[in-house]
Amino acid sequence: MATVPKSYGNVAAVLEQIPARLKIIDRPIPKPGPDEIVVRNHAIAANPADWKIQDYGFPITKFPTVLGSDSCGVIVAIGDSVTKFKVRDRVAGFAGVIYNQDINHGAFQSYTLLRDIATTKIPDNMSFEEGSVFPMAMATSLIALHVCLGIPRSTGPITPQQSGLLIWGASSSVGTSAVQLARNLRFKVFATASPAHHQTLKSLGAFEVFDYHDSSVVDKIVAAAKSAGTPITLGFDSVTEGISFKQAADVLTASGGKGGKLVLALPQPEGYAPEGIEISQTIAARSFMDQAELGKWFFNDYLQDCLANGSIVSAPRFEVVPGGIQAAQNALDKLKAGVSGTKLVVTVDCGHH
Ligand SMILES: NC(=O)c1ccc[n+]([C@@H]2O[C@H](COP(=O)([O-])OP(=O)(O)OC[C@H]3O[C@@H](n4cnc5c(N)ncnc54)[C@H](OP(=O)(O)O)[C@@H]3O)[C@@H](O)[C@H]2O)c1
The missing domain is CATH 3.90.180.10 (Medium-chain alcohol dehydrogenases, catalytic domain)
Known part of the structure; x- marks a missing residue:
């Protein structure tokens, strides 16, 4: 030592x-x-x-x-x-x-x-x-995608995913990390953020970005997923602010129907319980605890390689x-x-x- x-x-x-x-x-x-x-x-x-x-x-x-x-x-x-x-x-x-x-x-x-x-x-x-x-934001998204949503980790060539993936609050620290991980997993990422961040999020790999202040944002995302041929069955509300949880759940219900999975950054807000959608909460610290093997793979290998080859950038x-x-x-x-x-x-x- x-x-x-x-x-x-x-x-x-x-x-x-x-x-x-x-x-x-x-x-x-x-x-x-x-x-x-x-x-x-x-x-x-x-x-x-x-x-x-x-x-x-x-x-x-x-x-x-x-x-x-x-x-x-x-x-x-x-x-x-x-x-x-x-x-x-x-x-x-x-x-x-x-x-x-x-x-x-x-x-x-x-x-x-x-x-x-x-x-x-x-x-x-x-x-x-x-x-x-990015370290904590990445750990938060890692657990959200691979544990809470159950997406297998990438160990070789990946084929395009059948489902679209919703990332609500994509301009946040957690959101930008999730966008990049999901893009690398070959998801079509449907993201929400203020308009000032739309271009950046597209450059990070979002397929389409929507303004969450727009009162018809849910309908617009559902329509876009339909025309892209990738109904959204998976979602990450990476801010869990205001009505974001309800809006994200509404997208999944209207787009993918029952059986969707939505992961939140914070505990599930009270007062709304979407039917037919599995709700969970990510916990970054699990990458040290019950998901330590996943955390080790991520930090010691995957993230390090992606930073070196530019497939993940600081955001x-x-x-x-x-x-x-x-x-x-x-x-x-x-x-x-x-x-x-x-x-x-x-x-x-x-x-x-
Ligand atoms: N569970 C865990 O282990 C864990 C770990 C880390 C963080 N968190 C939690 O995750 C949340 C996000 O953390 P962070 O560091 O990523 O936050 P952050 O970067 O400080 O979040 C700021 C962003 O939130 C966006 N935002 C605010 N309200 C929104 C809404 N209603 N809809 C969509 N976007 C909205 C803003 O978007 P615009 O500027 O585009 O409007 C802004 O860019 C926090 O509550 C944090 O405590 C949880």
Whole structure:
């Protein structure tokens, strides 16, 4: 096991209790367990879960903690059983604090512990900011498509899928990752987003994109699927906001009929129970838990290969919230206020601490 350099401290944005603002403190640099990696973060992205935990706690029960699920940087130490990675590799990882409640596994600090199975090498031409954008969103979509919707993973040449796939809220972080995974699985992707993002989503692989503000959006999607010859029996509501769940369920009912499957990003909203549609919720952390084998295949092999050959790109676009880790709270406040097709990122300058 390589030793962690002692020259820089570990600056951390710590949540001491809830509710509370993040507090900047120095923490010890974590040491890796057998299957763990210590990454010196260069960029860290914010997720809605971070501000939600800060407001409500769930699912974190252990404080103090460090929030953050998206880490990107350079490996400075590896555990004894890590074989896929070495010191100095440039990597992105889905940091596991939400699954294991371990403060060392939170992203908003200079050094984060990553599980090797949730880590992927990024190409030389990908910036750390770009690399921080997608790990958690990808894990969320991975579980949504391959576990909740039961789509087999791709291990060889894939023939075009018979069903269309609906992705509601496709300009979100989770949505853009789902669009790319579904496109690679050769689905005709019917997506919804604000018009400003339609072109980008088509370039990421959406077949057709619809404005969810349009009052006849459901009818338009159903008609488009019919004329494309691919009724929609599978759907992912990747935002689960407002009436999105009902609209997505209505598309499946009208297009594919009974027997469709719809996966949600959040728990099923109360007050509406579509008949004949199987509803489930994705949980990104399952890629560490009961779906660890799938997660390992994805992060260590599939995603890494796709990033290298360009069949998955960093999306959505990122915006740096200036001020380093000290700006983590600003990033969470800004995310809570709402973003459109944008990932908020803080950058880390460990060398000048
Ligand atoms: N279950 C899990 O494990 C898990 C993991 C990660 C995230 N999540 C949850 O998934 C949700 C999405 O996360 P994220 O990081 O992808 O969010 P995000 O990028 O911050 O979402 C912002 C996007 O949501 C879109 N949007 C808002 N309301 C919409 C609506 N009614 N219909 C369609 N699109 C709408 C906006 O689209 P336009 O700008 O185009 O209007 C915007 O681009 C959050 O609730 C998050 O907590 C769950």
